[in-house]
Amino acid sequence: MAPHTEQLTRPAVRLRGLTRSFEGRTVLDGIDLDLPAGQLTALLGHSGSGKSTLLRAIAGLDHGVAGSGQLTAPERVSVVFQDSRLLPWRRVLDNVLLGAEGKDAGRKGREALEEVGLKGRERAWPGQLSGGEAQRAALARSLVTEPELLLADEPFGALDALTRIRMHGLLRELWERHRPSVLLVTHDVDEAIVLADRVLVLEKGRIGLDLTIDRAHPRSYRDPLLGEYRERLLAALGVTEDHR
């Protein structure tokens, strides 16, 4: 698979020899990686494969973690976590505006809420939202700062299957409208195939597979042509026929 967009755009994220270890155990083992600007990339891996470590390193959240290597990332980075992480004592709009500055912040916050389908819920408390609504609010919060890079750490992992499918559509739609570079960490192979243009598999602290998915959007979960990608990804993850 050729990294086809590399010549067109400068990379948003550049990793060179990125190493991270916890108490002597190497989690990331010299990763070299470029994420082109405006691309939606999914990062797959087993639990404990270091997906979250990589994401947190790019987000600059790995205080006190031993490591080396070079890492460049854009100025404006947003993170969506697996939990919505809304502050329960702030109303939904105030949560969306956490850290947002400027006099038109309020308008941007309302617009972001409208984009994720939460118009009219500005004054609600987070405790009054369903799991899916809370995660929508978290998406709105990450958009308000107009990020160049959006890091999503299993953002749909805690949602039920139906809500998850709806959120996939929303994420793709938001990405098409705002075009940030997205790194979506997930353990769900189907989610990666349906959403991403490029899927990375993290294996033993290195990028084990770098797969470009050249299929038009919106993609169907039942598209037989995606089955081939699924097989390759599952094989890279070590899931073979007799495991299933």
Added chain:
Amino acid sequence: MTTTTHTTATAPAALAPVEGTHQVRRRRRLAPGKRLPATRLVGPAVVLALWSVASAAGLLDAGAIPAPWTVLETGSRLWSAGTLPNDILTSLQRAATGFSIGLTVGILLALASGLTRTGEALIDGTVNLNRAIPTLGLIPLFILWLGIGETFKIAIIAIVVYIPIYLNTHAALSGIDSRFVELAEVQGLSKLQFIRQVVIPGALPGFFVGLRLGVTGSWLGLVVLEQINATSGLGYMMFQAQNYGQTDVILVGLVVYGVFGLISDSAVRIVERRVLSWRRTLSS
């Protein structure tokens, strides 16, 4: 499907149970039923009624337990004579002054200790040492230092108040969810924004627990101080009444203490419900 058949004799003819199934009956409710409004007042009202009936029937020694109406009469007599309002005012002033100082000191120390490592090193151990000493045991020392006037009373009340406020607020400040710290970092909050928008609102529930304990503590300290070392106030009034065998006056004092305790606790609860209105959405 098991082979056991449940034969329900009460099954209506319209819906004959299929073999292996049975008519669903609502299970017996294990939780107590719905709470009726103002039911908490029932217990005290029954006690008051029993007291009245026993007094009217002459079952109680009027010298030991005077009738409710005698207490009321004494109360209104003391009120119109001007001594009761005066004593209440003195006591309220003491409680309010001591409480305000304790509240301020408790909050300031908790902030200094909860938000800075230096503050924590200096303050937290010291306060816990202070806590280990029963505050009322400091009374003799404080009388020698500050004299038997108002100052030592206010100082003791302030100490009784600041300790629970400090402990609960500090615990809440330092126990802030690390996920929210991470979120604040991601959203690019400054240190000051982080403290104002995340740490302090997050610590408010803990602060209110301390506040309620502090309010109760201020009344407790007041009662003890006024009964052993006072020349005015409600406790003094009761102490004098003890010397003259006036049980009705003692009961008036107790009623006033009780009423103020209830009012202050309710006031804190109302403020708490307003400030923490977001919490109701979690429990409902």
